[in-house]
Amino acid sequence: MFQSKFKSKKNEPMSNKPLRSEKRSDKWTLLLVAVGESRDRKAFAELFDHFAPLLKSFAQASKHEGWFPGLSEDLVQEVMIKVWQKAGGFNPEKASATTWIYTVARNCRIDMLRRKSNTQHLPLENEDFWHEPDEDTPVSLLRQARSEVKVQASLLDLPKEQDEILRKVYLEGKSHAEVSNELGLPLGTVKSRVRLALQKMQVLVAPEYRDELV
Amino acid sequence: MSKIKYHPDTMTLIEFSAGVLPPAVAICVAAHVHYCDQCRNELLRLDQVASQLMKSSGSTEISVDLFKRVEEAIDKIPEDTFNETFSPAEGNFPPIVSKLMQGNLQSQSWKKMSSSVEKATLKTGQSEYEVALHKICAGGKTPKHGHGGKEYTVVLKGSFSDEMSVYSEGDFLLREDGEEHQPTGAQNGECICLSALQAPIKLSNPFGFLMKPWLRINPI
Structure with missing residues (x-):
């Protein structure tokens, strides 16, 4: 087989x-x-x-x-x-x-x-x-996990500066603080780019959804 | 459904998923995730992103004999080491904490911090943070105190309260450097917490010799 x-x-x-x-x-x-x-x-x-x-x-x-x-x-x-x-x-x-x-x-x-x-x-x-x-684990939560194809497609759509930071964190293994030092960007900017990227990819659970769970 | 109210923030989960958190903080996140369906699933999604990043960064040619080396290594692994499981040290304790405890609650070396609080330091092989269990007796009040660095806490058993809220099993708290608090154990039973306390970079207190035991930390 x-x-x-x-x-x-x-x-x-x-x-x-x-x-x-x-x-x-x-x-x-x-x-x-x-x-x-x-x-x-x-x-x-x-x-x-x-x-x-x-x-x-x-x-x-x-x-x-x-x-x-x-x-x-x-x-x-x-x-x-x-x-x-x-x-x-x-x-x-x-x-x-x-x-x-x-x-x-x-x-x-x-x-x-x-x-x-x-x-x-x-x-x-x-x-x-x-x-x-x-x-x-509630099935409703597992359904939130997106198919890989969608994740992959949304990665391709990311603006370059967001893609770059995700790669530095995940592939190069740098903390947000280290990325901030390297690119000469304020820590807040690094964090907000990471957040924007993941929101755009719909990976982060919307805050209103999180609240429902409490 | 989860009753956990306090979670690591998203940035902490992202750094956990990327494997860039200091080990002691990662231990606290892993302990929280043991209790928390919501963060476990958020992590699954973050790991999906990471795996797609890995996949999209291309392939590199590998040595011709690498597969043979791997096969030789796996031939030597005894079958009974597959899928080992780890039983919790106590109640619903996370596996990661059970492993660090290397025994049960009774076998830890508890040190008295005050009349109502005891502490048992866990050996983690790093020196950035002191990782310890704290036991607050039922209704026990701790003196108001701050720390010389960040303090992460995960409630493992029972609950405690402070000026702001009540924290129960699985709740994850971060106190920043200098924030003072006064935890009080719940009346209905003792409370056990996991904590990671950042080693202070320097202590400026000229009366260091009078320092409360809260400020003396000993990462092992």
């Missing part, structure tokens, strides 16, 4: 590929479920094929103090091992494979930086911070 393209593809140069459609992104979710349920090695190889090059770009974008490009493949390796190990806990109704793997990558990156910079080791691991929505 799952045909691995790994062997034929691994020697091809990777480039910026066009954004994938919803159906394709669905495919990764199915593959991740197969890994979780039946330890499917072929499915894992396909996931690796797709995600490893993306994860490497993510790793190389990091501007954290103490991070250097040589760590990029270590991160890819660590993330993919975690994916194999933790796939059983992945719930496709709550998050897509892409979102789930991003959270694994984010947390692995934090872990690696901590291991490098601290003599003391934080006695926590990535999954201690990551919470999946529980079974009792």
Whole structure:
């Protein structure tokens, strides 16, 4: 069922590929479920094929103090091992494979930086911070989660200055304060651009909706 | 439906989702999120954005033997380490707090702060913030006090009140540097909170030796 393209593809140069459609992104979710349920090695190889090059770009974008490009493949390796190990806990109704793997990558990156910079080791691991929505999460709230395709489309529509700041925060791993220093913008401007971007993408819950929940 | 009234602000959730919060603050956000459906879902949406940013930033060629290295590593993982679960240290305590406690409430080393408040510092391996559990006995009043830095609090059990409101299980509070408060435990039982107290950059008080225990912090 799952045909691995790994062997034929691994020697091809990777480039910026066009954004994938919803159906394709669905495919990764199915593959991740197969890994979780039946330890499917072929499915894992396909996931690796797709995600490893993306994860490497993510790793190389990091501007954290103490991070250097040589760590990029270590991160890819660590993330993919975690994916194999933790796939059983992945719930496709709550998050897509892409979102789930991003959270694994984010947390692995934090872990690696901590291991490098601290003599003391934080006695926590990535999954201690990551919470999946529980079974009792109201369905109305889950519906609020937008489809990835819509999120992707709205990203393309963002004004450049908002897109730039989101990328600095999420990909380069900078705090709002660090972005403010780097761009020479007041902290309030950085925060309001982030807020505007997420409001525009309809990611933030409208305040009136939040109030209903209290 | 959630009864939680106090949440981290959106900017804090964004920084949590991007993984750029100081670890001690991230621990408090993760603890709150354990109780809060609303923030958990907001985070899911923020993580979706992040994952799409990751996806849209392109691919980089990887080493030919990387998959083989990963396969070799996963062959060595014992099967029984998959899907480990962690039981709460107490009641409905968040897994992250249970893990830091490495035991139950009784096994923590509690230190008396005043007649009604005890504190047990948690080992987190960072020195920016002191992360601790605070126990306020039923009806216990604390002296009015401020701190030399930011103070994050998450209520884990019971409730307490101050001049402004009542805070119950899951509520997330941030007191800025210099804000004074006077928490009082609820009458109907003890209150346990998780707190992260920022290490003051410098103390200017010439009477430092008279300082209340509230200002002496010890991140471990």
